[in-house]
Amino acid sequence: MIIMMKYGAAQEEITAVIERIEEEGFKTHVSAGEQRTIIGIVGSDVQRLYGDFAGMIERFPGVEQTIPISKKYKLSSREFHPQNTVVDVGGGVLVGGEELVVMAGPCSVENEAQLLETAFAVKAAGAKILRGGAFKPRTSPYQFRGLGREGLKLLAKAREETGLRVITEVMAVEDVEAVAQYSDILQIGARNMQNFQLLEACGLANKPILLKRGLSATIEEWLLAAEYILATGNGQLILCERGIRTFETYTRNTMDISAIPIIHKISHLPIIADPSHGTGKWYLVSPLALASVAAGADGLIIEVHPNPDHALSDGPQSLTCENFAKLMPQVSWVAAAVGRAVDDSHEADDRFSSSKPISTVGLG
Numbered sequence: 001m002i003i004m005m006k007y008g009a010a011q012e013e014i015t016a017v018i019e020r021i022e023e024e025g026f027k028t029h030v031s032a033g034e035q036r037t038i039i040g041i042v043g044s045d046v047q048r049l050y051g052d053f054a055g056m057i058e059r060f061p062g063v064e065q066t067i068p069i070s071k072k073y074k075l076s077s078r079e080f081h082p083q084n085t086v087v088d089v090g091g092g093v094l095v096g097g098e099e100l101v102v103m104a105g106p107c108s109v110e111n112e113a114q115l116l117e118t119a120f121a122v123k124a125a126g127a128k129i130l131r132g133g134a135f136k137p138r139t140s141p142y143q144f145r146g147l148g149r150e151g152l153k154l155l156a157k158a159r160e161e162t163g164l165r166v167i168t169e170v171m172a173v174e175d176v177e178a179v180a181q182y183s184d185i186l187q188i189g190a191r192n193m194q195n196f197q198l199l200e201a202c203g204l205a206n207k208p209i210l211l212k213r214g215l216s217a218t219i220e221e222w223l224l225a226a227e228y229i230l231a232t233g234n235g236q237l238i239l240c241e242r243g244i245r246t247f248e249t250y251t252r253n254t255m256d257i258s259a260i261p262i263i264h265k266i267s268h269l270p271i272i273a274d275p276s277h278g279t280g281k282w283y284l285v286s287p288l289a290l291a292s293v294a295a296g297a298d299g300l301i302i303e304v305h306p307n308p309d310h311a312l313s314d315g316p317q318s319l320t321c322e323n324f325a326k327l328m329p330q331v332s333w334v335a336a337a338v339g340r341a342v343d344d345s346h347e348a349d350d351r352f353s354s355s356k357p358i359s360t361v362g363l364g
């Protein structure tokens with residue numbers, strides 16, 4: 001951070017600012033120009049001075065403005081950690097490497113039959129990780145809020161039967177231990193992106209974490225949330241762009257595809273895309289999934305349901321197993337076009353494979 005003094009600021013004013021900075025344990029570098037003095041702050045953890053401290057310095061007489069030089073976030077920044085982070089979620093599945101990883105499954109775990117049918121279908125199409133909410137953050141308390149611990153057990157069963165890795169959301173600090181016991185990845189949902197106690201508790205659970213972008217979070221706020229996790233010493237962190245709230249009401253959210261290359265530019269963390277929540281409409285999921293891959297996403301998380309018109313949550317945005325199977329080869333093609341690969345060493349299941357393009361008319 002540098003502090004620009006006003007034209008003709010008095011020496012006592014300059015000294016007062018320097019003393020206040022030194023009181024915080026930082027050194028200063030003063031460059032006295034003909035008309036203006038600039039004070040640079042020297043220190044490795046200057047991030048702690050951003051925000052309130054910078055604002056307080058601007059209250060000092062003779063100060064024109066403070067200017068941040070380095071980023072507010074540090075542990076998640078590429079400046080601090082130039083090489084890409086690759087997250088090992090077990091079972092040979094790496095997120096952030098050359099291969100794209102697809103996570104798929106129902107919004108909510110509803111019952112054993114629904115989960116197993118979906119799990120086998122997404123596996124046959126090439127997904128490596130099964131998603132499914134057991135603890136559901138619903139905007140309305142009158143909607144299905146998940147099976148809770150029963151849902152975790154069903155996920156563990158599906159994991160055992162299919163060999164897929166599992167991801168599920170954890171909503172509360174008191175559930176972290178139970179979720180960590182059953183799930184390979186802890187998902188922190190958009191509504192909890194700034195639940196700082198939850199971020200720390202998940203960080204300490206020593207499991208890979210998926211941090212979704214908050215409903216109205218800026219990229220900077222998202223990376224500052226990531227700092228809470230990284231500061232616990234857990235570097236196994238994946239980011240997930242899932243759409244943000246804008247003035248547009250046609251879609252549930254506006255899928256911010258630009259966030260994908262931006263994150264790659266400013267952070268070393270892998271980023272995957274969730275076009276299901278990003279759009280809210282099943283027929284937009286495949287186009288936005290492909291666009292996200294083209295933009296460099298390290299993976300996708302997609303809601304798939306065997307019977308979307310009977311889903312207990314997010315039916316309108318869920319792909320059928322058939323449409324998911326049609327999407328996967330397209331994901332591979334687009335990935336190849338941008339120098340990435342998708343591991344398709346899965347056993348094909350004829351019930352779900354088709355070379356026809358995805359139809360965007362009719363029921364999902």
Ligand code: PEP
Nearest residue numbers: 107189190191212242277
């Ligand atoms: C979900 O993945 O089902 C979910 C609730 O997502 P988000 O937190 O992005 O809304």
Ligand code: MN
Nearest residue numbers: 107303313314
């Ligand atoms: Mn959902």
